[in-house]
Amino acid sequence: MEADIAMDMLEEIRVIINANLESLIEEQKAIFGEVAEVSGNVLLAGGKRLRPIVTYLVYQMAGGDDIDAILPLAMAFELIHTATLVHDDINDNSSVRRGKPTMHSMVGQSKAIIGGDWLFVQGFGLGGIYNEDVVKVMANCCAKIASAEFMQIDHVLNLATSPEDYLEIVKGKTAGPFAAAAKGAAMVADLDSTESDKLFEFGMELGIAFQLVDDLLDVVGDERIGKPRGIDVYEGKMTLPLIHALTILHGDEREELESIITNFDDSKFERLIQLLEIGGSINYSEILVNNHLERASQYLEEFDDCDAKSLLQFVASMVKNRNS
Amino acid sequence: MEADIAMDMLEEIRVIINANLESLIEEQKAIFGEVAEVSGNVLLAGGKRLRPIVTYLVYQMAGGDDIDAILPLAMAFELIHTATLVHDDINDNSSVRRGKPTMHSMVGQSKAIIGGDWLFVQGFGLGGIYNEDVVKVMANCCAKIASAEFMQIDHVLNLATSPEDYLEIVKGKTAGPFAAAAKGAAMVADLDSTESDKLFEFGMELGIAFQLVDDLLDVVGDERIGKPRGIDVYEGKMTLPLIHALTILHGDEREELESIITNFDDSKFERLIQLLEIGGSINYSEILVNNHLERASQYLEEFDDCDAKSLLQFVASMVKNRNS
Structure with missing residues (x-):
């Protein structure tokens, strides 16, 4: 499929x-007032809508043809995603998200905690039309997000974080929701459990690649067109390039890297990148992105060719080439 | 029904x-680790289990006889209740709950926000076996809790808070979950919507009375056997006795009361109680407790006599006479 056609088709789904x-949100504002308004503002402030797009496309590829049957699930994953962002922003003390002030910097921490809860609840409320198994996939995914966040908090500035620790956190927090969205969509389209599980793995691989690119953008992104750099390092988050470089470098360079990570400020950014280059850590992360996207693609292979499948492959290529 | 028999029967339900x-929690600890452990500790630290008990008894009174069909809903309401306590304790900066350190004072605020989320998610996960209408009742209840909490935050130390504002907050935050639990239980027992709605009102009246007693305990409770006094006043929460006294008193007494509420400390407690007595505000609140419990009882009248109904009436009498 041509890239511009694919972009147009994805845009159509995003618009829906x-x-x-x-x-x-309009409906809910009438009932719930301010909490719906401020939570709605965060939800509607933009975002790539990747989770609902994946939900929608997997459902179509799996033979589903009733948009009303899948939209609540697609929206539920976006609501839950936004809920975690609101609570993450409190925990990371972030003041900006998607180019706008975060909820807690607008309405204070107390209301932001409650606003995040409200978004979670709306997500699960939309899940009510699905059967127990689909709800279990959603709930398990959300519970894993929480356990991964606990682990991430414990690994802040932990220079001994292993690639396995990293992968466990990423699988729970970022990739798990893609996996659950894809599996849930397959279940709603009545695929059997073998096929749904394959789509779970598709989502997982796609989500891991997504997070790896996120890690890369934090060190090599172009701030003029995308997200600001160095935020993860400031927050003490152990991203894969850092973990890899800490493993590869030794002697003075390793010590220097430790000191940069532990006392990071903007003036050390250039030297950090040099050390990551010396360790081959950026290159290593890029290779991993490709590996995970390739595996994601393989899980799609046995499904019949169709527009939805081509679009899922296109989404994978977008994940790789994104700059924000 | 004799009180001691009723107590024994309620205790049996609580044990189940x-x-x-x-x-x-044991199951979940194996899967989710620390987040399940620390959230489980709060959940299992005690508590009256009133919401699940009401859920269980309403289901029985409505003719339900499959405990496995109602237990998940009963538990869901306790999980959701505990989730709101964890987030409330952060917002109120409370260090003790049910005689133990609050989650955030044990593991820090970041993990406590996530721990509360985990409890919410577990609650909704249990709701997966129910049909869309029951899930809607749960989700609507939780969304109302959030909007009521927004309103409560806005009314902290707001001396112009009206009894109507107060009732709206109480209905959303405390009474709504009792109402939703009772209605949900009735729906699971296949009652029609007229009857389910009556049980919703039963739960609402019971819950309002419960909150009014809570307000009273904050000013007239016996600390030796129950909850500590004055906490609500310290936190600037506009409880009904305060709202009533602010309405009734005038001149110097009103000014004095305003000043006590706005700059509260322990030394002013005795004078606060005197002013509430002068305003007849404690007596007024006690009358309201009786009125709401009487209305709750009326909603039960048309159901056939049975143990579950007697126990619900007994629960109402416990709400009135509780000291913690």
Whole structure:
């Protein structure tokens, strides 16, 4: 499929999802007032809508043809994602998200905790039309997000974080929701459990690649067109390039890297990048992105060719080439 | 029904609920590790289990006889209740709950935000076996808790808080979950919507009375056997006795009361009580407790007499006479 056609088709899906999220918030504002308004503002402030897009496309590829049957699940994953962002932003003390002030910097921490809860609840409320197994996939995914976040908190500035620790955190926090969205969509389309599990793995691989690219953007991103750099390092988050470089470098360079990570400020950014280059850590992360995307693609292979499948492959290529 | 028999029967139900909550947490600890452990500790630290008990008894009174069909809903309401306590304790900066350190004072605020999320998610996960309408009742209840908490935050130390504002907050935050638990239980027992709605109102009246007693305990409770006094006043929460006294008193007494509420400390407690007595505000609150419990009782009248109904009436009398 041509890239510009794919972009147009994805944009159409994004428009549908956004329109439905907007009507949901409009409805809820009338009932729940300010909490719906401020939570809705974060939800509607933009975002790539990747989780609902994956949900929607997997459902179509799996033979589903009733958009009303899948939209609530697609929206649920975006609501839950936004809920975790609101609570993460409190925990990371972040003041900006998607180019706008974070909820807690607008309305204070107390309301932001409650606002995040409200978004979670809306997500699960939308899950009510699905059967027990689909709800279990959603709930298990959310519980894993929480356990991965605990682990991430414990690994802040932990220079002994292993690639296995890293992968466990990423699988729970970032990739798990993609996996659950894809599996849930397959279940709603009535695929059997072998096939749903394959789509779970597809989502997982796609999500791992997504996080790896996120890690890379934090060190090599172009700030003019994308997200600001160095935020993860400031927050003491052990991203894969750092973990890899800490493993590879030794002697003075390793000591220097430790000292940069532990006392990071902007003036040390250039030297940090040099050390990551010396360790081959950026290159290593890029190779891993490709590996995970390739595996993601393999899970799609046995499904019949169709637009939805081509679009999922296109989403994978977007994940690799994204700059924000 | 004799009080001691009723107490024994309620204790039996509490034991069943506690045992099921314990096995749930044991199971989840194996999967989710620390987040399940610390959240489980709060859940299992005690508590009256009033919401699950009401859920269970309403289901029985409504003719339900399959305990496995109602236990997940009963537990869900306790999990959701505990989730809100964890987040409330952060917002109120409380260090003790149910005689033990609060989650955030044990593991820090970041983990406590996530721990509360985990409890919410577990609650909704248990809701997966129910149909869309029951899930809607749960989700609507939780969303209302959030909007009521927003309102409560806005009314901290707001001396112009009206009884109507107060009632709206109480209905959303405290009484709503009792109402939703009772309605949900009725729906699971296949009652029609007229009857389920009556049980919703039963739960609402019971819950309002419960909160009014809570307000009273904050000013007239016996600390030796129950909860510490004055906490609500310290936190700037506008409880009904305060709202009533602010309405009734005038001149110097009103000014004095304003000053006590706005700059509260322990030394002013005795004078606060005197002013509430002068305003007749404690007596007024006690009358309201009786009125709401009487209305709760009326909603039960048309159901056939049975043990579950007698026990619900007994629960209402316990709400009135509780000291913690």
